[in-house]
Amino acid sequence: MRLGFMEANHQDCLNGKWDSVYRTFLQGKNKKTPSVATSFLNQIKKFYQSDEGVLWITFYGNEMWWCFSKPEITQLGDKSKIRPVIGKWHDTTIDEKTPLVTESLRGDLLKTQGFRGTICDVKIKEYVINKINGKEPEEVKATVEAMRELESRVATLITKLRWQDFETLIDLIFREAGYNRTSDVGKTQKTFDLDLISPVTGE
Structure with missing residues (x-):
């Protein structure tokens, strides 16, 4: 891991002379405000003081x-x-087994990408640890279980549909998939129940 803040004296950081490091940012042509200097100091301290x-x-x-x-800090040229x-x-x-892609992460974690600095604390620590360990939060588990229960109950209801209503349901499913119906639905037709065409492939 690499840290910038070239102005900060490496030896002062190793020796814990934080007052000296803080004053460095208040001096020179690129001097910072006290609040910015404090922010820089806190980030540097995390880099130097965090253990394994x-x-x-x-x-x-x-x-x-x-x-x-x-925690073995080395200064480069x-x-x-x-x-x-x-x-x-x-x-x-x-x-x-599972890539940690941003699409699968919570928005409040991804907001840390907008931090205007180098090092910051993560507020939702437990979520990050569970994600790395491949553990789903309890609320997600409960939602997945509820969806399974819903699917099971809907499947039972579908078996009780009249054939005309069942054909209408199938028509709706295919239309959501991009197909267009070219035949009547819910009526008695010889040799086929439903005629559909895909505008993209011509199938």
């Missing part, structure tokens, strides 16, 4: 990536700082 148990996430290529990191990842960055659940 901290879960790091980021977003790249329409996916969420996660890792753990060793351009004065940016790096700390090594334990193992590698992951873009799947912990069993490596």
Whole structure:
């Protein structure tokens, strides 16, 4: 993991001289306001002080990536700082079976992509951990179960439809799929029940 903030003195950060680091951002031609300097300081402290148990996430290529990191900070030639990842960055659940694509993530988590800075806290920690572990929230499980129950009951109701109503139902399903009906529905016709055509393929 790489951190910018080249102005921050690496040795001061290692020695915990945070007052000195804070004052750095209040000086020079690119000096910041006290609130911005405080924000920068808090981000740098998280980078330097977080232990191996901290879960790091980021977003790249329409996916969420996660890792753990060793607290061994090194300064590069351009004065940016790096700390090594334990193992590698992951873009799947912990069993490596399910990609963590942004389309499958909650909107309040994706909002963190709009954070104007480098490092911020994630408010919905439990959700992120469950997502990485491949565990669905209880409310999602309850909804899936309710949908299964609904499907089962609807299937029973369909078996009780008159044949005319059943043909009308099938007609509605195919029309939602893009087919156009070219025959009557719900009437007695020889050799076929329903005639449809797909405008796209001509089928």
